[in-house]
Amino acid sequence: MKALLLRGDSHWKDMKVENVEPPKPGRGEVLIEVYAAGLNPVDYKTASNGHPDWSYPHILGLDSAGIIRELGEGVTDWAIGDPVVYHGDLTRDGAFAEFNITTAHTISRIPDGISFENAAALPTAGYTAFQALHRKLPFDQIDTLLIHAGAGGVGGFGIQLAKAAGKTVISTASSHNHDHVLHLGADFVIDYKNEDVKAKVMNITEGRGVDAVVDTVSSQNATDSLDYLVHMGHLVYIAGAPDFSKVKPFTQVISYHEIALGAIHKADVQSQEDLSRMGDSMLAMVRHGKLETMLSEIVDLEGVPEALERLAGRHVSGKIVAKLK
Template identity: 70%
Template sequence: MKALLLKGKGLWKDMKVEEMETPSPQKGELLVEVHAVGLNPVDYKTATNGMAVWSYPHILGLDVAGVIVEKGEGVTGWKTGDRVVYHGDFTKKGGYAEFAIINAHTVSRIPEAVSFEDAAALPTAGYTAYQAIHRKLPLEQINTILIHGGAGGVGGFGVQLAKLAGKTVISTASVHNHEYVKSLGADHVIDYREEDVNARVMEITNGRGVDAVVDAVSRQSSTDSLDALAYMGHMVYIAGAPDFTKVEPFTKVVSYHEIALAAAHQSNDVYAQKDFAAMGDQMLSLLEQRKIDAMLKEVVNLEEVPEALSRLSERHVKGKIVAKVK
């Protein structure tokens, strides 16, 4: 099969498409013919530092949409020809290839009305946002929510899901992306470059603060956002824990929630891995009903992935980029 090969630690900008042996599914696994694969920051971040469990050449790519072509022993409920999408395990070889292997219990069925490209835009960013909004937050107690980076993947899906849940959504974005983020459902968008985000949050909430923050930007961003939380507020962080010491005990009574999809694979927690399929089913249904948008802004081929990842690393890409494989 053809695959985009990472030849060594830190060499992701030099990846080239070459021939590699097609893998075979083992017990409980599926062999998927890849039609589309989503690009994510985790690709270049893990490739930059490498992983001890990798053997080179390695194949990146977590978000795979394609067709089942072979089943391993013991797989039930699926047949060859089924259209599926999944979030992969970054410790194993991924989806920047013509074929990929995945555990059968993690995949979701793609509705006929949903394209492979739109489906591949979902898993990493979409499931992260879904876990943040629907698995971590007590939504019945949440009225206002600040979601950082509304023009990006996690932020954009978060804005859409929070608005669907009936919440008042505040987001941050560069000024040229304000209308786009509002089109996703944000009630207020703050220019994080030119405005004091916390001051604007307090102005919007009449000095109370927000009930929840979802931050996928950085440790510093989540730390700064602690000042935007109201009493009994919730901090959901994806890109690093905030400095918990900034909030004095018995004052705001903040609850903290970490998001790390990869931990479900690494812990070998089958229950948690099955929840990937459940979240995928929910998001694909919303996509099919046009209640959310996949935010697909660009489709590239495998050869163009390194350049696209380079642009993604500069943190100014709007929406999602997907590589079309077949």
């Protein structure tokens, strides 16, 4: 099969399409013929330093959509020919290849009317946002959220999910992305480069602050975000923990929520099955016009390294997907 091969740490810009042997599914696994694979910052970030569980050459790519071509032993709930999408295990070879292996209990069926490209735009960013909002936060107790980096994948999906639940959403973005973020449903957008974020948040909320912050930027940004929270507010952090010492014990009573979507692959099977449930929920929303996949660009397999370079330079709005079929 053809695959985009990573031949060493930090060599992701030099990846080339080469021929390798296709994988075989083990017990509880399925072989997927990959039709589309989503690109994410985690691809180049992890490839820059490598991973202790990898051997080279390695194949990147966590988000895959395609057709089941072979069933491993014990798989009874799926059939050859089923169209599916899934979030893959970062420690294993990934989706930038014609065929890929994944566990049968983590895949979601792609409904009629949703393309493989749109489905592949969902998993990493979409499931992360879904986990942040619907698995970590007491959503019924939250009215107003600040979701950082609304033009990014996690931020963009987060805005849509929050608005679908009837919440008031404030977001941050560069000025040239404000129209895009407002289109996704944000009620207010703050130009974090040229405006005082805290002052704007307090002005919008009439001095109260927000019930929850979803930070996708950095540990420092998460720390700064503590200033925007109400008493008993919630901070969800995805790109690094805040400085917990900033808030003295028994004062604001902040709840902290760490998100690490990929860690679920090392958990028990029951926990891993939530990947399938999150996928089913988001695909249903897409099918009924309640969620945009934010697919902005389609490249071929050879074009993945250059597209990852643009992701690394933060010159991308929306989701990039590689089309293989």
